[in-house]
Amino acid sequence: MTATTVHRSLPRYGGFTLGMIALELRRLIRNKRTVVFSVVMPPAFFLLFGTSADYRTERAGDGNVTGYVLISMAVYGAMLATTSGGAMVSIERAAGWSRQLRLTPLTPAAYVAVKLTLAMIIGLVSVLVVNVTGLFFGADLPTGEWIGCAALAWVCALVFAAFGLFMGYLLPSENVMQILSPALALLSFAGGLFVPLDALGHTFATIAKFTPVYGVGELARYPVTHSGHLWQAVLNVIAWTLVFSAGAMWRFRRDTARV
Amino acid sequence: MFLMTLTASTDLAVPGTQQPAVHLDGVVKRFGTVTAVNGLDLRIRPGEVVALLGPNGAGKTTTVDMLLGLSQPTQGTVRVYGRAPQEAVALGQVSAVMQSGGLLKDYTVEETVRLTAVLFGKPRDAVRGALRRAGIADIADRLVGKCSGGQQQRLRFAMALLPDPELLILDEPTTGMDVGGRREFWDAIRQDARGGRTVIFATHYLEEADAYADRVVLVRRGRIVADGTASEVKALAAGRTVRATLPGARPADLDAIPGVESSEIRGDNVYLHGQDSDAIARHLLTRTEARDLEITSRNLEDAFLTLTADEENPA
Structure with missing residues (x-):
């Protein structure tokens, strides 16, 4: 009998391995929808809305308006990418894959860690693609500040990885991004990412400060603009991270409870 | 009862x-x-x-x-x-092959098994072994979504085999x-x-x-x-049937054999039904002229239907 000769032990880190991340990444790239959302759409939007001749010459903070739009689109791309990364759990739950994984040593916490890592990897790819596009199409920002903006756009997108995870557990849909993508566009308008808040009127601008995209946008642009309410933006990012993480934890506990 | x-x-x-x-x-x-x-x-x-x-x-x-x-x-x-x-x-x-689901359409067969191997800390050649034993080595590079129901089931089997x-x-x-x-x-x-x-x-x-x-x-x-x-x-539900060749048998004699619950005569053949087929056979061979014995159970379907019939049994 084979039983007695097999050495059995549990994996380290609850099954969180580079091998799994590599395989998951391969699958992610195979999904055209994800690629379009996170790698094609954001630079396309940048080219569409940010590269007119006026924008290239007009100044905004330490750079030109094209640079300003570039940062906004990098934030938008990172947001879409990390949300879709987190929302993968919805598809996997619908397919019964999460249940299958419970028949392996992978712990639920390691599973979530893998999803967050993946979300941040595609978020990074999205930010890089948008910024490289900007490099060739007239964005003008001081190098140090440019890198600072890109880094902030990426790091702050963790909020949306948590958001995607929360929605992925909340919505039983196989096409959760069809709901989330318009929702993110709406939140981007509301948070002053596509249109400056000053253009929206006082009441709306006040409400906007409490929406989740506001903080990330303000923070990511801060190295260039040096303007806006820094502490309000930081508070906004922290508060929404807490809200989405708490929501994801709540649904996650419910999902993995052994009834 | x-x-x-x-x-x-x-x-x-x-x-x-x-x-x-x-x-x-x-x-x-x-x-x-x-x-x-x-x-x-x-x-x-x-x-x-x-x-x-x-x-x-x-x-x-x-x-x-x-x-x-x-x-x-x-x-x-x-x-x-x-x-x-x-x-x-x-x-x-312990591992399992579940009824349905549990697979991702956009992984290939090989990748699905490889992921399982990664999680169980098994080497690459364990993947090939499992694919071979499940009989799906030839479709290793096929996307799971393009596999038939039977192929998907053998893939689940390959995954279940991986941890040995x-x-x-x-x-x-x-x-x-x-x-x-x-x-x-x-x-x-x-x-x-x-x-x-x-x-x-x-x-x-x-x-x-x-x-x-x-x-x-x-x-x-x-x-x-x-x-x-x-x-x-x-046997529990339906008992067994002992068939034998016994020319000139009389119904009353057959019913008197210990263990016989019902009997039937067709030409030279007798069919005796009962729980204890051994006792019936022993009796036939030692106390009668019966020959050419055959013992059969009814099929499991009959047992299944009898045992799972939805009536409460006063024990």
């Missing part, structure tokens, strides 16, 4: 010398007001191939879920090789397969079980239980109604 449980198979186990592969002790599972499993006691020895047979809603899948640690019993204990099921699953001591489990659980493994697919799947399982693996499969296909199990555990309404070899279970 019939005997509720057979104990014939337990005498093979030597108490205290062998850890049971599965030990269910007074297991009850309720979902709200519905009782899915109602007091299951079951011991399965290593190396046994056991069919968990019952109609839909009998509590088979609920039992399988508890064996895999996917759900907890409301009462009683579940032990797999002496461990909590969750722990045995994480160690790869001591106990393999199959939950209605051939649902939705065509006849050919079913035979190929069972050939693979049978081949594998020769190595001494314990196998438990839930099924409502009687012929599968009959053909592949050493032991059949018949479940109805969350309780075990019969437990024994396929032929024991058959």
